[in-house]
Amino acid sequence: xxxxSVLIALLVALLGLTVWITSMDKVGIYSVxxxxxxxxxxxxxxxxxxxxxxxxISIGVPLGILITRPGFKxxxxxxxxxxxxxxxxxxxxIIAIMLPLLGLxxxxxxxxxxxxxxxxxxxxxxxxxxxxxxxxxxxxxGMGMNRTQIARKIELPLARPVIMAGIRICTVITVGTAELxxxxxxxxxxxxxxKGVFAMEPLLILQGAAPTALLAIALGFMLERxxxxxxxxxxxxxxxxx
Amino acid sequence: xIKLEKVTKIYPDGxxxxxxxxxxxxxxxLCVLLGPSGCGKTTTMKMIxxxxxxxxxxxxVDGMDITKVDGNELRRNMGYAIQEIGLFxxxxxxxxxxxxxxxxxxxxxxxxxxxxxLLELVRMTPEEFKVKYPSELSGxxxxxxxxxxxLGSDPPILLMDEPFGAIDxxxxxxxxxxxxxxxxxxxxTIIFVTHDIYEAIKMGDxxxxxxxxxxxxxxxxxxxIYRPKDKFVEDFVGVDRALKGLQLIRVKEVMTxxxxxxxxxxxxxxxxxxxxxxxxxxxxxxxxxGKFLGWLSLSDLGKGERVSEAMRPSSVTATANTVLNExxxxxxxxGLITLAVVDRDNRPEGVLxxxxxxxxxxxxxxxxxx
Numbered sequence: 001x002x003x004x005s006v007l008i009a010l011l012v013a014l015l016g017l018t019v020w021i022t023s024m025d026k027v028g029i030y031s032v033x034x035x036x037x038x039x040x041x042x043x044x045x046x047x048x049x050x051x052x053x054x055x056x057i058s059i060g061v062p063l064g065i066l067i068t069r070p071g072f073k074x075x076x077x078x079x080x081x082x083x084x085x086x087x088x089x090x091x092x093x094i095i096a097i098m099l100p101l102l103g104l105x106x107x108x109x110x111x112x113x114x115x116x117x118x119x120x121x122x123x124x125x126x127x128x129x130x131x132x133x134x135x136x137x138x139x140x141x142g143m144g145m146n147r148t149q150i151a152r153k154i155e156l157p158l159a160r161p162v163i164m165a166g167i168r169i170c171t172v173i174t175v176g177t178a179e180l181x182x183x184x185x186x187x188x189x190x191x192x193x194x195k196g197v198f199a200m201e202p203l204l205i206l207q208g209a210a211p212t213a214l215l216a217i218a219l220g221f222m223l224e225r226x227x228x229x230x231x232x233x234x235x236x237x238x239x240x241x242x
Numbered sequence: 243x244i245k246l247e248k249v250t251k252i253y254p255d256g257x258x259x260x261x262x263x264x265x266x267x268x269x270x271x272l273c274v275l276l277g278p279s280g281c282g283k284t285t286t287m288k289m290i291x292x293x294x295x296x297x298x299x300x301x302x303v304d305g306m307d308i309t310k311v312d313g314n315e316l317r318r319n320m321g322y323a324i325q326e327i328g329l330f331x332x333x334x335x336x337x338x339x340x341x342x343x344x345x346x347x348x349x350x351x352x353x354x355x356x357x358x359x360l361l362e363l364v365r366m367t368p369e370e371f372k373v374k375y376p377s378e379l380s381g382x383x384x385x386x387x388x389x390x391x392x393l394g395s396d397p398p399i400l401l402m403d404e405p406f407g408a409i410d411x412x413x414x415x416x417x418x419x420x421x422x423x424x425x426x427x428x429x430x431t432i433i434f435v436t437h438d439i440y441e442a443i444k445m446g447d448x449x450x451x452x453x454x455x456x457x458x459x460x461x462x463x464x465x466x467i468y469r470p471k472d473k474f475v476e477d478f479v480g481v482d483r484a485l486k487g488l489q490l491i492r493v494k495e496v497m498t499x500x501x502x503x504x505x506x507x508x509x510x511x512x513x514x515x516x517x518x519x520x521x522x523x524x525x526x527x528x529x530x531x532g533k534f535l536g537w538l539s540l541s542d543l544g545k546g547e548r549v550s551e552a553m554r555p556s557s558v559t560a561t562a563n564t565v566l567n568e569x570x571x572x573x574x575x576x577g578l579i580t581l582a583v584v585d586r587d588n589r590p591e592g593v594l595x596x597x598x599x600x601x602x603x604x605x606x607x608x609x610x611x612x
Contacts, residue, residue, distance in 0.1 A: 135324060135325070135327045138324070138328070139324055140330070142328075142401070143341055143345070143391075145314070145341075232333075233332075234332045234333060234334070235332055
């Protein structure tokens with residue numbers, strides 16, 4: 001209950017801030033972005049996040065599961081290690097390094113976002129499968145399930161909540177990182193924020209930053225609901241008791 | 243039914259987990275694989291359903307070499323029960339039990355009927371428990387579900403890996419008794435792994451005692467207790483082997499049947515006559531329906547005129563199926579030197595004395611069959 005009220009208060013505050021700044025005419029000598037610009041850049045932002053997350057999921061989930069399979073287990077550490085390197089580089093540096101490699105444009109922005117977002121999806125997919133009690137898998141084998149049946153009926157349903165959590169974290173991170181896309185020729189709310197940065201005008205910065213935070217919180221919350229909805233009831237009961 | 247011939251398991255790293263183990267389990271028998279941890283008992287069991295591949299040797303089930311059939315098919319025809327943690331946490335009790343029937347492609351109605359039947363067998367109300375999740379059950383209930391699941395498609399063979407291991411002693415004893423009752427009904431051929439000698443003696447028709455991958459002794463519980471092959475078996479059974487032997491005998495095997503009885507309204511003079519005639523110093527007192535009320539002993543005869551005035555009421559009784567260690571414990575704790583054995587209607591069927599117990603023990607230890 002308390003969590004809800006904090007969440008709603010935060011969303012209302014961010015929304016209020018955005019509306020307040022946008023309804024101003026000028027801040028100092030600078031004009032603020034129009035409603036139309038704000039709406040367009042929000043859509044651009046969402047589009048970039050959506051594409052990057054989709055790519056991160058379609059690489060991270062299968063790869064994360066693959067490295068739990070016998071025969072690929074040895075590659076788990078190098079694969080996760082590589083992905084971790086991607087995230088340990090500052091996001092600004094990753095975005096910047098795309099410039100000489102892929103040139104200016106949306107493509108550079110998206111590749112950088114994917115590199116940065118891959119780790120949570122990959123790591124959670126891997127951990128979701130690995131943390132399943134081996135006794136459960138053995139019971140399934142002992143009852144005559146083949147590998148495909150074990151993967152489909154036991155491993156995936158049990159790992160699903162953890163994988164979904166990875167996707168949620170990845171989305172929230174990407175919403176934030178996508179602010180930087182504008183530096184390599186991408187679009188999004190970063191365009192508004194950086195105008196403020198170059199003008200050194202806090203209110204202009206906030207006009208881009210506040211809706212970004214709003215998006216991150218709202219998306220995170222939505223995905224959390226989906227996550228809970230996708231969790232098998234037996235596991236939820238377990239969590240409640242524990 | 244199940245035959246192992248010089249079965250050996252050597253892991254790739256060179257560890258010899260099981261060395262040339264051979265034994266045979268007849269249809270309907272419960273064979274306990276017993277031994278300290280690391281003795282190879284679980285490995286041996288897992289080779290029977292090919293969860294672990296055999297290095298050398300042969301295993302036959304119903305005369306058929308198990309390496310000649312598909313592993314998954316083989317496992318679907320053998321029930322498999324492990325500790326309670328083996329239940330699928332994301333499936334309801336009903337779905338858990340349906341697992342093997344579903345894999346075998348049984349029609350839905352048939353699966354439902356079987357699930358209800360199995361839940362009844364393990365004494366759980368189907369309507370109540372079918373829809374619950376494992377996390378909503380107690381340890382004992384989970385174990386019952388585990389057993390029901392293993393029996394899912396009515397396989398002729400059951401493999402059980404320390405099924406009652408993770409449960410408190412009281413619930414464990416309850417489940418053991420219940421399992422023995424169920425086994426009387428279903429007569430499966432069972433391989434049962436445990437490290438607990440008491441459980442082995444209680445449950446096993448046969449015990450295979452293993453040590454460091456080798457089969458040390460294979461025989462009935464009485465063989466192990468009274469005819470240990472070597473020092474290891476002797477030590478494993480323990481110094482209290484005579485007491486453990488009591489578990490092997492039921493009251494009906496050693497009691498003195500049809501004891502002399504007397505009714506409460508009879509005269510003490512008549513009682514004295516009966517005692518002299520039978521050459522004993524006690525009588526069992528019953529009511530008009532022949533139900534057990536208590537005892538009348540020789541020393542009480544001077545306490546009045548009729549039996550009702552002199553008798554000593556007692557409610558401590560055993561049944562014909564009580565095992566001797568429980569009966570003996572009743573006698574020691576109540577101070578009785580003879581224990582009344584009653585039937586379901588509380589009518590005396592016999593009496594048990596310390597002499598009877600001693601006689602029964604010496605018979606078993608001299609190798610007469612149970």
